[in-house]
Amino acid sequence: MGAIDIAETDLSTGGEVRLAARAGRLHDHTSGHAPDYVQANLMIVPRALAYDFLLYCQRNPKPCPLLAVSDVGESRLAKLGADLDVRTDVPRYRVWRHGELADEPSDISSLWRDDLVAFAIGCSFSFEQAIMAAGVPLRHVARGDNVAMFRTSIATAPAGAFHGPLVVTMRPFAPADAVRAVQITSRFPNVHGAPVHLGDASAIGIDDISRPDFGDPIDVHTGELPVFWACGVTPQAAVMAARPEFCITHAPGCMLVTDLKNEQLASL
Amino acid sequence: MGAIDIAETDLSTGGEVRLAARAGRLHDHTSGHAPDYVQANLMIVPRALAYDFLLYCQRNPKPCPLLAVSDVGESRLAKLGADLDVRTDVPRYRVWRHGELADEPSDISSLWRDDLVAFAIGCSFSFEQAIMAAGVPLRHVARGDNVAMFRTSIATAPAGAFHGPLVVTMRPFAPADAVRAVQITSRFPNVHGAPVHLGDASAIGIDDISRPDFGDPIDVHTGELPVFWACGVTPQAAVMAARPEFCITHAPGCMLVTDLKNEQLASL
Numbered sequence: 001m002g003a004i005d006i007a008e009t010d011l012s013t014g015g016e017v018r019l020a021a022r023a024g025r026l027h028d029h030t031s032g033h034a035p036d037y038v039q040a041n042l043m044i045v046p047r048a049l050a051y052d053f054l055l056y057c058q059r060n061p062k063p064c065p066l067l068a069v070s071d072v073g074e075s076r077l078a079k080l081g082a083d084l085d086v087r088t089d090v091p092r093y094r095v096w097r098h099g100e101l102a103d104e105p106s107d108i109s110s111l112w113r114d115d116l117v118a119f120a121i122g123c124s125f126s127f128e129q130a131i132m133a134a135g136v137p138l139r140h141v142a143r144g145d146n147v148a149m150f151r152t153s154i155a156t157a158p159a160g161a162f163h164g165p166l167v168v169t170m171r172p173f174a175p176a177d178a179v180r181a182v183q184i185t186s187r188f189p190n191v192h193g194a195p196v197h198l199g200d201a202s203a204i205g206i207d208d209i210s211r212p213d214f215g216d217p218i219d220v221h222t223g224e225l226p227v228f229w230a231c232g233v234t235p236q237a238a239v240m241a242a243r244p245e246f247c248i249t250h251a252p253g254c255m256l257v258t259d260l261k262n263e264q265l266a267s268l
Numbered sequence: 269m270g271a272i273d274i275a276e277t278d279l280s281t282g283g284e285v286r287l288a289a290r291a292g293r294l295h296d297h298t299s300g301h302a303p304d305y306v307q308a309n310l311m312i313v314p315r316a317l318a319y320d321f322l323l324y325c326q327r328n329p330k331p332c333p334l335l336a337v338s339d340v341g342e343s344r345l346a347k348l349g350a351d352l353d354v355r356t357d358v359p360r361y362r363v364w365r366h367g368e369l370a371d372e373p374s375d376i377s378s379l380w381r382d383d384l385v386a387f388a389i390g391c392s393f394s395f396e397q398a399i400m401a402a403g404v405p406l407r408h409v410a411r412g413d414n415v416a417m418f419r420t421s422i423a424t425a426p427a428g429a430f431h432g433p434l435v436v437t438m439r440p441f442a443p444a445d446a447v448r449a450v451q452i453t454s455r456f457p458n459v460h461g462a463p464v465h466l467g468d469a470s471a472i473g474i475d476d477i478s479r480p481d482f483g484d485p486i487d488v489h490t491g492e493l494p495v496f497w498a499c500g501v502t503p504q505a506a507v508m509a510a511r512p513e514f515c516i517t518h519a520p521g522c523m524l525v526t527d528l529k530n531e532q533l534a535s536l
Contacts, residue, residue: 051319058322058334066326079425157347189457189535267457267535 013037014081017257018089026091027106029253035129038191038262039255040067040080040120041232042090043239044108044248047072050117052160056238057119059157063166063234065122065190067258073114080258086118092251099243108248116248122191123232123255124169126262130184136177140218146253147171148212149231153205154196156234161242168196168228170209172220178227185229190265197228204228214252281305282349285525286357294359295374297521303397306459306530307523308335308348308388309500310358311507312376312516315340318385320428324506325387327425331434331502333390333458335526341382348526354386360519367511376516384516390459391500391523392437394530398452404445408486414521415439416480417499421473422464424502429510436464436496438477440488446495453497458533465496472496482520 011017011026014037020026030039045053050072057064068077075087087109095103095111105111124147132138140147147169154166173181178198186194201209209226210217214233220226236249250256279285279294282305288294298307313321318340325332336345343355355377363371363379373379392415400406408415415437422434441449446466454462469477477494478485482501488494504517518524 051322054319054322054326055337058326058337069323069326186535193535267454267461 014257014259015083018081018084021091021106022085022088024106028091030091030255030257031125031253034257036261038067038258038260038265039123039125040258041123041235042086042248042250042256043119043121043235044086044116045119045239045244046113046246047115047117049161049244049247052162053119053235053239056156056159056162056235057121059159060234061189062193062196062230063156063232065192067120067122067190067260069120070118072117075112075118077118077120080120080256080260082259084256084258086256087112090250090256091254094249094251096240096244096247096249098245099240104251111248120256120258121232121235122265124192124229125255126191126265127185127188129262130188130266131181134180134184136173136180136184138171140171140216145216145218147215148218149214149233150201150206150228151213156238161244162238164234164238164241166196167213167231167233167237168204169215169231170201170212170218170226170228172218172224172226174224178225181227187266189267192230192232195227195229198225201226282525282527283351286349286352289359289374290353290356292374296359298359298523298525299393299521302525304529304531306335306348306526306528306533307391307393308526309391309503310354310516310518310524311387311389311503312354312384313387313507313512314381314514315383315385317429317510317512317515320430321387321503321507324424324427324430324503325389327427328502329457330461330464330498331424331500333460335388335390335458335528337388338386340385343380343386345386345388348388348524348528350527352524352526354524355380358518358524359522362517362519364508364512364515364517366513367508372519379516388524388526389500389503390533392460392497393523394459394533395453395456397530398456398534399449402448402452404441404448404452406439408439408484413484413486415483416486417482417501418469418474418496419481424506429512430506432502432506432509434464435481435499435501435505436472437483437499438469438480438486438494438496440486440492440494442492446493449495455534457535460498460500463495463497466493469494
């Protein structure tokens with residue numbers, strides 16, 4: 001029963017990833033595991049904040065594409081996996097108190113409360129898989145880097161306590177590949193969908209494209225266009241700005257992996 | 269300043285329809301007016317029920333495609349029209365008390381409360397326009413009939429107080445036109461999107477296709493398939509079943525007409 005490091009081992013389904021996380025055998029990021037399965041951002045807030053957060057997601061569907069919302073006090077999201085339990089199935093969590101990071105546990109069972117509501121939000125891992133499947137290269141993936149993320153000057157639509165700037169991911173493409181990337185991601189509205197911008201970064205308030213606010217830098221080569229998608233960091237930033245008494249998220253890159261296949265999210 | 273009957277007069281934009289309703293010059297259905305503009309179902313509930321209703325819509329996006337949600341106590345939905353006011357801009361409302369129809373006023377200003385939340389929900393008028401624009405005939409429209417609607421044996425996903433069967437609209441098509449209708453409506457996820465079923469009506473609990481539960485009957489000719497879409501009557505039925513102390517909807521066919529164009533809702 002000793003813990004074994006399976007970071008290098010293939011976990012091929014959502015269920016296998018969740019079991020490994022639940023058993024304490026996976027504490028690391030989920031990128032590369034179960035590549036055909038939908039991975040989700042997780043946000044857990046008290047019921048007192050849940051209406052505002054649900055409304056924030058409704059008003060900002062590109063950065064906050066909701067996949068499922070639990071009943072109040074319910075840690076299961078059967079729509080995403082019959083056995084799925086948000087208290088145990090994420091490799092690493094972040095616990096926030098008054099907007100400050102308080103802990104990074106690998107299990108939140110002891111913190112669970114009857115008034116908590118769990119929100120699973122789509123993640124761009126799903127559309128990256130579709131882009132690569134179409135033969136369009138993604139340089140940050142080939143390098144093993146994290147995607148570059150930027151705060152923009154685009155304000156999200158506020159809802160109650162929540163507001164803040166749109167955060168975007170950026171991927172550089174040759175023009176013909178940028179067209180293909182628009183087409184492909186348009187089919188996935190539940191995982192951020194079509195880009196929000198392409199070309200001139202300064203038009204959305206990004207002063208230095210070589211210095212992302214989060215993730216790894218990536219060069220935009222001569223003849224390439226930067227293409228920008230709404231990012232799942234946006235809702236986390238909006239919640240942190242509201243400094244709620246208590247909330248729990250996944251740790252960056254340590255996603256909730258579901259039983260949904262990426263292709264099931266395709267709209268056409 | 270006498271009231272004039274403009275039922276037969278063309279109102280070509282959403283703004284013109286709203287002004288006519290606001291001025292008391294339009295009390296009738298909005299079908300045929302402002303055909304390029306998005307028309308919406310309206311549901312107004314107290315804040316105490318708003319979380320459950322918002323969650324019901326999130327869990328049932330095909331029958332309940334949310335276009336906009338007001339702030340609490342706010343009667344404007346600027347996203348749908350700068351001047352839009354849900355208290356005055358619908359030709360005729362229905363006021364419900366404990367699930368029973370209490371009144372059908374043409375203005376609800378005197379009933380407005382600081383705790384009310386307005387939900388605008390997409391309507392199939394938008395995709396019908398797109399189907400006809402593609403040269404595919406819609407027999408009920410050509411006849412001037414209301415679309416045929418049926419309760420099904422498909423249960424919606426419950427949320428708090430709200431639950432109930434999926435209600436569908438049915439339109440008969442020749443097979444090639446059914447394929448086109450699937451393609452066209454897939455582009456409009458915010459107005460019910462792709463069909464939920466086609467072919468055998470009994471498979472979704474419809475015993476007699478010639479006798480709709482709402483709207484006008486329509487024959488399915490030899491060689492045609494019935495095609496079924498999720499319907500905006502579904503959320504009204506779920507709310508009525510919950511018998512809330514107080515809520516307000518539009519009267520059937522008397523929609524909230526917005527400044528959005530149908531094509532703006534197209535996903536591709």
